Amino acid sequence: MRLRPYQQRVSLNLPATAAGLKQAEQEAKIIAAQLIQHTFDWRQYGVLEGRLRQMDLPQTLEAFEHYFFNQPHRVHASTRTTWQKAYAPYLRKLAAIAQAQPHLSLAEAIYAAVRSTPANSRSRQVCCTALGALAEFCT
Numbered sequence: 001m002r003l004r005p006y007q008q009r010v011s012l013n014l015p016a017t018a019a020g021l022k023q024a025e026q027e028a029k030i031i032a033a034q035l036i037q038h039t040f041d042w043r044q045y046g047v048l049e050g051r052l053r054q055m056d057l058p059q060t061l062e063a064f065e066h067y068f069f070n071q072p073h074r075v076h077a078s079t080r081t082t083w084q085k086a087y088a089p090y091l092r093k094l095a096a097i098a099q100a101q102p103h104l105s106l107a108e109a110i111y112a113a114v115r116s117t118p119a120n121s122r123s124r125q126v127c128c129t130a131l132g133a134l135a136e137f138c139t
Contacts, residue, residue: 038072057098057106061091064137090130110135 012027014020034040055063068083090113097116098109110131117124 057095057109060106060138061095061134064091064134067137068133086126087130087133090127091134093127094131094134106138107135 010027010031012024014024031040065083068087069079093116094109094113097112098104098106101109101112104112113131114124114127117127
């Protein structure tokens with residue numbers, strides 16, 4: 001995984017016609033604006049989904065961590081603390097459960113990680129926030 005920005009190709013599956021070229025140019029302008037505003041998301045193009053499905057859980061967790069720290073709204077000093085205190089413990093728990101029970105799907109492992117926290121507790125609430133963010137990242 002590259003940590004620095006680099007040029008990518010985006011397949012739009014457009015015909016090689018004048019109309020297709022015009023549509024591709026419009027899409028390029030939209031992507032350029034999204035990049036400037038830090039709102040571009042590969043999931044709109046189905047690329048990240050395919051890559052995530054090819055990754056094992058440790059790679060997915062690494063990609064999620066990279067994603068977490070590179071969100072434009074996460075520029076505060078508290079971001080690292082939030083990760084270390086609210087996300088990392090539950091992601092480690094998820095990884096341990098998935099390693100101990102490799103037959104579980106990711107959804108089943110997430111459910112097991114949530115169930116391993118006390119019901120109606122702050123720790124379960126934080127666990128659900130962290131693993132919910134991971135699940136959203138993966139979809």
